[in-house]
Amino acid sequence: MITYKFAHIADAHIGSHRHPTLKEMEIKAFENAIDEALKSKVDFIIICGDLFHSNIPNMEAAKRTTKKLKDVRDKEIPIYVIYGSHDYSPTNTSMIDILESAGLITKVFHAKACGKIKLEFIEDNTGAKICGINARQRSIEKEYFRLLDMEYLEKEKGFKIFMFHTAIKELIPKDLPEIEGIAKSSLPRNFNYYAGGHLHEKIIDEEEMIFYPGTLFGPSFKDLEKTASGLDRGFYIVEFDDEVKKYEFKNVDVAEYEYIKLNNFDNMSPLEARTEIINKLNEKNVENKIVLIKVYGELNGKVSSIDFQGIKRHVLNNGAIYVAINYHNLKSKEQAKVKVRTSDANKIEEKIFSEKIKNIDIKNPLLKNKIGVRVSKELLRILRQPMKPGEKKKDYEERILEESMSIFNIK
Structure with a gap:
């Protein structure tokens, strides 16, 4: 039997960063993923939401992305896309809609409302049948899942892919308990592959065939922190005939990292804290690396008295390409007395x-x-x-x- 391949990408968040180095790396991560997918000779590509970080991204990011998508279409490889929570537009004025109008992608979410929501399948040239549901901001899509015509979806024959951009409660990472999600039981049954987006980590539920590739680069400090701590970034290549034959996670690496975590600042003065950070940095080789510094403790003095800009300049002068310092968990004794939880x-x-x-x-x-x-x-x-x-x-x-x-x- 002939087998086919598709690439499953999600959460590129192109346009999220303002710093020139990070802007280049997030778009480079997407370009590398597409190049690797083409190298693997995929028959089609699915993008499960948040291709962009906003529904109308900056023009530089949009131009580079459009060019790369055109490279794919010039090879007559279809690209199937759903809205993520970031590139969603209630008025169909998203960059996603512009790309579809230009013939570069195909939006997957098509539905008829007749009491219930009846999704329409798109049949690829490989015979794969694809449908999916767009994200809605603030997880309002829960109600859409509840209203899906499940019987119709589950009775459809053939190799079926269900695309979605929301968290599955049972699969949410333990360090992200605040994320809303749906239960596994909310998904329609009898699909061969459930292609997820929204969770920014590589997650696999082999028993139910639910896959999240995670973010390609990451729009937040926390994403970069997890990458620096060893979390894989990339996407899936899936081989199938009338069922999934095998899948492979393709890593997308666009930078080296140095992650420094310091939690011994209790009762230190601002000057002592600065010296401690500099001494730790001098032990590291930061050349051509993204450097992330995270500090904890209860300072004997004002946090604002630490020369964080001077520390950044020191790191950059030693050859780092980017440096970020997270000191949100560094408090003065005065702050600790009046601390209010952000939630x-x-x-x-x-x-x-x-x-x-x-x-x-x-x-x-x-x-x-x-x-x-x-x-x-x-x-x-x-x-x-x-x-x-x-x-x-x-x-x-x-x-x-x-x-x-x-x-x-x-x-």
């Missing part, structure tokens, strides 16, 4: 919404219970958005209204 405001917000919703007679299921709280918080997030640079007041008001109405599926 308190979020919890208070949720509590207020929960109490208010209980006292209102609401028939719409999207506004009840926990779903209602999530919808309310999403609406509040939209209403808090400032005007974009150069945006007219009328355009701003129309954008806010459209995004607000989209939460309730009003057009």
Whole structure:
């Protein structure tokens, strides 16, 4: 029997970084992944959300990405894409839509609403049948999973791929307990491969055939920190006929890292803390590396008195290509006395919404219970958005209204 191959990529987050070095590396990671997929002679590529870090990325990032996608299409290799939570647009004005209009990609999420949501399959030239569900910001997609016409999806014959961009509760890493997700049971059954995005780590559930490739580079300090600690970054190559025959994780490495973690600053003065950091750095070879420094403790003095900019200059002068210092867990004794957990405001917000919703007679299921709280918080997030640079007041008001109405599926 003839076998075929596809590449499963997710969470490139192109355009997330402002620093020139990191901007280059995040786009380079994507370009390298595509090159490796072509080298592996894949028949098609699936991208499970957050190709970009925003629905309209900066033009430099968009240009480089478009060029690489065109290289793939010139080889007549289809690329199938769903929205992630970052490149999602309620008004179809995302860069994803522009790329589809140019014929470079194919959006997968197509659905008919008839009481339930009936997803339509796209059949690739290999015979693979692909469908999926777009991400919605703040995990409102939970309700969409609940409304899926599961019977129709599960009865479809052939090799089937289900694309999604949300966390599976049972697979969420232990250090990310705050992430919302859906249960495994929310996924339709009888698919050969479940292609996930949103979780930024390589995760495999072989029993259920659920795969997350993780982020290619990472938009946050935490992502870079995990890479520096040895977490693999890359994507999957999957070989199949009427079932998955084998899969392989392809590493995408675009930089070397030096990760320095210091937690012995209790009762040190700012000058002593600076000296300790410099001494530790002098023990390391930082040339041509991304250097990440994380410090903990209760300082005997003001954290702001430590010359962090001077430390960065020292590292760069020793040949590092980028340096970041995370001192959020470094407190002064005065700060420790009045410390407030950053999650308190979020919890208070949720509590207020929960109490208010209980006292209102609401028939719409999207506004009840926990779903209602999530919808309310999403609406509040939209209403808090400032005007974009150069945006007219009328355009701003129309954008806010459209995004607000989209939460309730009003057009």
